[in-house]
Amino acid sequence: xxxxxxxxxxxxxxxxxxxxxxxxxxxxxxxxxxxxxxxxxxxxxxxxxxxxxxxxxxxxxxxxxxxxxxxxxxxxxxxxxxxxxxxxxxxxxxxxxxxxxxxxxxxxxxxxxxxxxxxxxxxxxxxxxxxxxxxxxxxxxxxxxxxxxxxxxxxxxxxxxxxxxxxxxxxxxxxxxxxxxxxxxxxxxxxxxxxxxxxxxxxxxxxxxxxxxxxxxxxxxxxxxxxxxxxxxxxxxxxxxxxxxxxxxxxxxxxxxxxxxxxxxxxxxxxxxxxxxxxxxxxxxxxxxxxxxxxxxxxxxxxxxxxxxxxxxxxxxxxxxxxxxxxxxxxxxxx
Numbered sequence: 001x002x003x004x005x006x007x008x009x010x011x012x013x014x015x016x017x018x019x020x021x022x023x024x025x026x027x028x029x030x031x032x033x034x035x036x037x038x039x040x041x042x043x044x045x046x047x048x049x050x051x052x053x054x055x056x057x058x059x060x061x062x063x064x065x066x067x068x069x070x071x072x073x074x075x076x077x078x079x080x081x082x083x084x085x086x087x088x089x090x091x092x093x094x095x096x097x098x099x100x101x102x103x104x105x106x107x108x109x110x111x112x113x114x115x116x117x118x119x120x121x122x123x124x125x126x127x128x129x130x131x132x133x134x135x136x137x138x139x140x141x142x143x144x145x146x147x148x149x150x151x152x153x154x155x156x157x158x159x160x161x162x163x164x165x166x167x168x169x170x171x172x173x174x175x176x177x178x179x180x181x182x183x184x185x186x187x188x189x190x191x192x193x194x195x196x197x198x199x200x201x202x203x204x205x206x207x208x209x210x211x212x213x214x215x216x217x218x219x220x221x222x223x224x225x226x227x228x229x230x231x232x233x234x235x236x237x238x239x240x241x242x243x244x245x246x247x248x249x250x251x252x253x254x255x256x257x258x259x260x261x262x263x264x265x266x267x268x269x270x271x272x273x274x275x276x277x278x279x280x281x282x283x284x285x286x287x288x289x290x291x292x293x294x295x296x297x298x299x300x301x302x303x304x305x306x307x308x309x310x311x312x313x314x315x316x317x318x319x320x321x322x323x324x325x326x327x328x329x330x331x332x333x334x335x
Contacts, residue, residue, distance in 0.1 A: 012049035014066060019188040023076075023164040024068050026187060030143035033155050035088060042094030045153065047143055056098040057109040059118050059148070064141045067185050069134055069192020074167030076137050080123045083158035091153040093146050117147045123161050132176050133197040136186060137163070169195040206249070206264045210316040212236075216248075217310040220291040228273075229281040236317070238281070243274035247322030248287055249314045253296050267313065268323040286325075289313060 012031025016024065031048025038044035042060075050062035070076055097106040119142045126138040144155040173194040176182070183189035207213060214234055218224060232238050252265035273283030292305040 012047070014049075014064075014187065016187055017160075019191055021071070021165070021168050021191070023162060024188050025160070025162045026066075027158050027160050028064065028066070028141050028143070029158045030062075030064070030156075033086070033144070035091065035153070038094065041092060043092050045093065045144060045146075045155075050143055052096075053140065054096045056096045058096055059093060059115075059146060060096045061093065061119065061142065061144060061146055063119075063143070066139050066141065066187055067136045068139060068163050069136045069186045069188050069195060070128065070163075071165050071167050071169035071195055072135060072172070072197050074165060075128070076125055076166065077164045078123050078125050078139065079162045079164070080121075081160040082122060082156040083160070084156070086155045086157070088153045088155075090151045091146065092151065093148070093153070115148050117145050119145065122156070122159055125163075130197065131185070132178050132182050133174075133199075134182055134186075134192055134195070135197065136192065139163070172196045172198065207314075210247075210319045212316055212318055214315040216289075216313040216315055218289040218291060218313065219310050221294050222289065222291075223286060224289050225284050225286045227281065227285075228279050228283040231279070231285070231315075232281065236315075238279045241279045241317055242277065243271050243279040243283065244277075244321050245317045245319055246271055246274075246279075246285060247316050247319065249316065250290075250312065253290075264314070266323045268325045270325045270327070285315075287313070 012029055014026055014028050016026045018025040028049075030050050034046040036044050036046065038060075044060065045062055047062050050064045052060060053063045053065065054060050068076070095109050097108050099106045122142050122145075124140045124142075126140065128135055128137055130136075139161070141159060141161070143159060144153060146153050169191075171194055174196055176196070179193055183193060186192050214231070214236060216224075216226075228238055246269065248267040248269050249264040250267055251263075267287055267289075270286040271279075271283065272286070273280055290311055292308050292311045293303065294311075295302050
C-alpha cells in the first residue's frame with residue numbers, strides 16, 4: 001500500500017560537473033521518493049535511483065554507491081552540499097531484520113534510544129580499493145535522513161558532492177584488456193584509466209613457484225586421500241618424482257563473497273610411503289580439506305557459500321620440500 005508520493009523531483013541521475021587531477025565534483029539526484037507500508041508496523045522509503053544497502057540491525061534507509069578513481073598515492077577529502085529539503089512527519093522506519101540461515105525465522109533489532117538523526121554522513125568514503133591496477137574510492141550516498149526519536153524523515157532533491165585528492169596523479173595509461181569494464185564502474189573513467197599503478201616487482205602469480213600443478217576439488221569438509229595410482233591417472237609422472245617435494249596450497253580461511261586473500265597458503269599433508277624416496281602407485285597422500293561452506297575464526301562463525309559447490313586445492317611437486325602433518329602419539333583422552 002502506497003502511503004505517500006512526494007511531489008515529482010528532478011530526473012534521477014548522477015552528473016559529473018568537474019573531473020581533473022585535483023578531484024571530482026558531481027551532482028546526485030535520487031529522483032522520485034515513495035513511502036509505503038513495510039513489514040510489521042514499519043514503513044519503507046524508496047527512491048528512483050537508490051538501493052537498500054543497510055545490513056541487518058541497521059536502519060533501512062536507501063542509498064547509492066558510486067566509485068571515484070583516485071591517484072596512485074594519497075587519500076581523499078569529501079564534502080557535501082545538499083539541495084532543497086522535503087520533510088515528512090510521524091514516519092516509522094524500522095531496521096533491517098535478522099534472518100536465520102534456514103530462512104524460517106526473523107527478528108528486528110531496536111535502535112538505541114540516543115540514535116539521533118541517521119545517517120550521520122550524507123556521503124561516506126570507504127577504504128581505497130584496487131581493480132586492474134586502478135585505485136578507487138567507493139562513496140555511499142544517502143539522499144535522506146531519519147530521526148528515530150521524532151519520526152521526521154528529511155529527503156534531499158540532490159546532493160552536490162566534491163571529492164578532493166590529497167596528491168596529484170602520475171600519468172600511466174598502460175592499456176588493459178578490461179579497461180572497458182572498469183570504465184563502466186567509475187565516475188571519472190577517462191582520467192582514472194590514465195592513473196594506473198605500476199606493475200608489482202614480485203612475481204605476479206602464485207603459480208610461478210613451480211612449473212607443475214594439479215587442481216583438486218573438495219565439496220565438503222573432511223579428510224581426503226589420494227593414491228599414487230590416482231595421481232598417475234590424472235597425469236602426474238610418478239617416475240623420478242621425489243615425494244618429499246609434494247606440496248599442497250589453497251587460498252586459506254576466508255569469508256565467501258568478501259575479498260579473497262591475494263596469496264595462497266601451504267596446507268600440511270601426510271604422504272604414506274615417501275620414506276623410500278619414490279612415489280609408488282600404492283603410496284597415499286592425505287590432507288584435511290575445507291568445503292566451500294565451513295566454520296571460520298576458530299569455529300566462531302559458520303559461513304555459507306552461494307557461489308560455488310567446491311573448494312579448490314593445488315598440488316605441486318619438483319620444488320622445495322612440502323609441509324607435512326606431524327606424526328606421533330596424540331594426547332591421552334581416556335581420562
